[in-house]
Amino acid sequence: MGSDNAPQVLLNALDELPLPPDVEIVAIGMPEYKGIKRFRYAVATEVIGMDEHPLLALRRKRNASLCVGLRLLKEGAIDAFVSAGNTGALVSSAKMILSTIPGILRPALLALIPTKKNPVAVLDVGANVQAKASHLVQFALIGAAYQKARGIEKPSIGILNIGSEAMKGTSELRLAYHELQMMSLAPFRFVGNIEGKSVFDGDVDVLITDGFTGNVFLKTAEGIASLILDRINAHIPQEELKKLQPELNDLQRHLHYAEYPGALLAGVKGIVIKCHGYSTPRAFANGVIGAVELAREKFTQVLQDKLDFFHLKKKFN
Amino acid sequence: MGSDNAPQVLLNALDELPLPPDVEIVAIGMPEYKGIKRFRYAVATEVIGMDEHPLLALRRKRNASLCVGLRLLKEGAIDAFVSAGNTGALVSSAKMILSTIPGILRPALLALIPTKKNPVAVLDVGANVQAKASHLVQFALIGAAYQKARGIEKPSIGILNIGSEAMKGTSELRLAYHELQMMSLAPFRFVGNIEGKSVFDGDVDVLITDGFTGNVFLKTAEGIASLILDRINAHIPQEELKKLQPELNDLQRHLHYAEYPGALLAGVKGIVIKCHGYSTPRAFANGVIGAVELAREKFTQVLQDKLDFFHLKKKFN
Numbered sequence: 277m278g279s280d281n282a283p284q285v286l287l288n289a290l291d292e293l294p295l296p297p298d299v300e301i302v303a304i305g306m307p308e309y310k311g312i313k314r315f316r317y318a319v320a321t322e323v324i325g326m327d328e329h330p331l332l333a334l335r336r337k338r339n340a341s342l343c344v345g346l347r348l349l350k351e352g353a354i355d356a357f358v359s360a361g362n363t364g365a366l367v368s369s370a371k372m373i374l375s376t377i378p379g380i381l382r383p384a385l386l387a388l389i390p391t392k393k394n395p396v397a398v399l400d401v402g403a404n405v406q407a408k409a410s411h412l413v414q415f416a417l418i419g420a421a422y423q424k425a426r427g428i429e430k431p432s433i434g435i436l437n438i439g440s441e442a443m444k445g446t447s448e449l450r451l452a453y454h455e456l457q458m459m460s461l462a463p464f465r466f467v468g469n470i471e472g473k474s475v476f477d478g479d480v481d482v483l484i485t486d487g488f489t490g491n492v493f494l495k496t497a498e499g500i501a502s503l504i505l506d507r508i509n510a511h512i513p514q515e516e517l518k519k520l521q522p523e524l525n526d527l528q529r530h531l532h533y534a535e536y537p538g539a540l541l542a543g544v545k546g547i548v549i550k551c552h553g554y555s556t557p558r559a560f561a562n563g564v565i566g567a568v569e570l571a572r573e574k575f576t577q578v579l580q581d582k583l584d585f586f587h588l589k590k591k592f593n
Numbered sequence: 594m595g596s597d598n599a600p601q602v603l604l605n606a607l608d609e610l611p612l613p614p615d616v617e618i619v620a621i622g623m624p625e626y627k628g629i630k631r632f633r634y635a636v637a638t639e640v641i642g643m644d645e646h647p648l649l650a651l652r653r654k655r656n657a658s659l660c661v662g663l664r665l666l667k668e669g670a671i672d673a674f675v676s677a678g679n680t681g682a683l684v685s686s687a688k689m690i691l692s693t694i695p696g697i698l699r700p701a702l703l704a705l706i707p708t709k710k711n712p713v714a715v716l717d718v719g720a721n722v723q724a725k726a727s728h729l730v731q732f733a734l735i736g737a738a739y740q741k742a743r744g745i746e747k748p749s750i751g752i753l754n755i756g757s758e759a760m761k762g763t764s765e766l767r768l769a770y771h772e773l774q775m776m777s778l779a780p781f782r783f784v785g786n787i788e789g790k791s792v793f794d795g796d797v798d799v800l801i802t803d804g805f806t807g808n809v810f811l812k813t814a815e816g817i818a819s820l821i822l823d824r825i826n827a828h829i830p831q832e833e834l835k836k837l838q839p840e841l842n843d844l845q846r847h848l849h850y851a852e853y854p855g856a857l858l859a860g861v862k863g864i865v866i867k868c869h870g871y872s873t874p875r876a877f878a879n880g881v882i883g884a885v886e887l888a889r890e891k892f893t894q895v896l897q898d899k900l901d902f903f904h905l906k907k908k909f910n
Contacts (some may be wrong), residue, residue, distance in 0.1 A: 327758040363804040390825055402755060405763055438719060441644045445805060446722055472812030476820040486763060491755040492806055495789030496813045503793040504821045506709055516833070 279360035286511030290555030383543035393478025419482030595678035616861030647681030710795025792805030
């Protein structure tokens with residue numbers, strides 16, 4: 277209910293989505309929208325706006341659509357929850373209602389973004405404005421478990437920083453660098469600091485950052501991609517453009533972050549996908565498809581097992 | 594001397610640079626490179642490496658090439674100084690040797706980057722890892738004065754943040770937002786928070802940020818530009834590519850940040866240009882050309898006058 281395009285645009289997007297017969301959509305929103313589309317409906321009685329203060333809003337609006345959705349997830353009535361609403365409210369509410377996986381103090385928003393080689397899992401892209409070194413180390417474990425679940429044997433991990441030297445950046449980043457370097461039994465390969473320009477070379481599988489920097493990183497990538505595609509259209513003569521349209525469309529799809537399947541709120545007990553507040557119908561639909569895939573893989577359990585295994589290894593060595 | 598390509602590549606770049614007859618280059622470096630090119634030479638006896646701790650290095654190496662250069666600038670023997678060396682050492686050394694313009698506590702690295710409309714002045718892109726609200730406000734004044742000097746009557750100013758709402762981001766950003774909003778006599782128009790994706794729409798003339806985030810912003814833009822140009826080359830058939838080469842070259846030049854004329858260390862008494870440590874010969878040459886332009890405009894004096902005028906206005910109102 278709370279996002280910029282909610283609810284009509286999102287309901288239409290879901291209505292047009294071709295889903296396998298064993299997947300069922302439950303829409304969650306204000307009573308007046310019940311029954312206007314074919315899928316099941318759960319009623320919420322309040323809406324948290326995009327610009328409301330997350331904690332104040334949660335205290336007052338316990339029946340907001342995102343709270344209702346998270347409670348359904350907690351009870352097992354649904355297998356995954358997708359939201360394009362207020363990020364802060366979603367993260368806080370998920371921590372309270374679902375709680376975090378043992379060993380994880382703070383969940384992080386994880387986005388998979390394209391590089392010249394394999395996609396890199398970037399976290400945190402917006403769940404926590406600031407992050408302590410201990411949180412960054414936990415993000416590394418979550419990111420490694422995520423990429424292992426995607427089939428990468430020993431994921432490489434880098435810290436997003438302003439230079440490759442160990443002493444670069446804030447004191448929390450330097451401490452995180454030191455701690456990650458010391459983890460000899462880690463289920464990943466720590467490669468040190470990575471600059472924004474090198475991330476896209478695709479040499480790391482996981483990129484660790486605080487939620488503020490990660491969010492700026494993601495949205496800057498989105499902005500410059502749009503600028504460049506704009507310039508291509510302006511620079512290339514019309515008749516040439518027409519011939520190249522299929523290639524350019526493909527490129528645009530690949531780079532248009534607004535069409536991305538959203539970010540995974542990793543580290544809570546349950547599959548929660550956060551789409552942009554300004555998600556296009558297509559982006560929101562992609563978020564739902566991504567949630568279906570993660571639910572089929574029982575991703576929360578897989579993540580928990582991988583983290584348990586690591587904690588166990590640490591204990592016995 | 595201290596940069597990744599120094600000194601031979603940089604000396605060659607300068608040697609090939611067509612400069613007007615009234616511009617003279619002074620190269621500053623170790624004695625063994627003296628006289629191998631046509632231009633004047635100032636001898637330095639030490640080199641600060643890219644990965645040395647800035648303050649420790651400055652204490653031990655008072656005759657490093659960047660210190661010699663800044664002293665020549667202070668003495669008026671040169672009109673501008675261009676360096677591709679250790680950023681931290683350059684910033685600290687410039688503060689100590691040149692001192693800052695009255696009213697400015699911290700200099701900031703200012704980079705001009707392309708958008709869909711006019712270029713935006715982004716600062717700080719790396720002089721200060723962290724910034725207090727009061728520093729961010731000073732960056733706004735410097736940025737406004739810079740864009741006024743470039744002919745923009747009342748520059749619009751935004752804060753790089755993770756959402757447009759006033760409460761977004763860290764406490765320092767919220768405080769800076771509040772202070773900038775209160776400045777009714779400001780020589781600029783404060784437009785609030787700007788997300789990374791919106792910066793490239795070109796709706797702000799000045800973008801304010803701390804040096805860590807600004808540096809990540811700049812290098813991310815560089816990285817994604819390289820990724821996209823790579824993808825274009827891969828997606829467009831060879832024969833089409835050949836026909837489009839002039840347009841693509843033009844686009845690449847425009848977006849290749851490695852060819853950018855470097856960042857201005859704004860707020861110190863003197864024209865100091867910082868190029869990337871990994872500057873190509875072309876980028877370094879562009880940095881020198883940019884320095885010549887700023888020296889011709891007597892930019893330091895212009896900036897100081899514009900800031901004086903603003904402080905005066907504040908005093909009398």
